Amino acid sequence: MSEEEMIEETSEELMDDEEKLPFAKAEVVRLMKENLDDDKMIRERVKVEMNKFLGDVLKNVCKQLNDYPYTTIEYEMLKESTYPYTNIERINQEKERILLHLEAIKADCNALAMDVQKTLKLKDVVEENEFSFLKSDEEDEEE
Numbered sequence: 001m002s003e004e005e006m007i008e009e010t011s012e013e014l015m016d017d018e019e020k021l022p023f024a025k026a027e028v029v030r031l032m033k034e035n036l037d038d039d040k041m042i043r044e045r046v047k048v049e050m051n052k053f054l055g056d057v058l059k060n061v062c063k064q065l066n067d068y069p070y071t072t073i074e075y076e077m078l079k080e081s082t083y084p085y086t087n088i089e090r091i092n093q094e095k096e097r098i099l100l101h102l103e104a105i106k107a108d109c110n111a112l113a114m115d116v117q118k119t120l121k122l123k124d125v126v127e128e129n130e131f132s133f134l135k136s137d138e139e140d141e142e143e
Contacts, residue, residue, distance in 0.1 A: 022055030057085060
């Protein structure tokens, strides 16, 4: 397949994708450019995929809103449904905090396990020593 054919095929796929996009492409691109550095260029595929991603987010939020038994959607319901998207930084911080706490618990468990093994080994060693004393005492008595 020549390079021209590949370019034509890719552009045809993008044109098909554009027809199925959930939002006006120009508006999504405008918002992206507002929030990106001026020296950034956006490839066509990125524009299309961002549009699809935003559509998927909208669908997921609406699925959550459908879980409410009420016929009217209130602002509090929307806030709750969009929480994972609007508070991702806080969620990631909480995740890090939990992981660090779990690591500390893991270290405590390992330390306790070593203490238990050490204690049992000491006990085993003492028992062995006691037997060796008993054997040497018996041997002394026999002589």
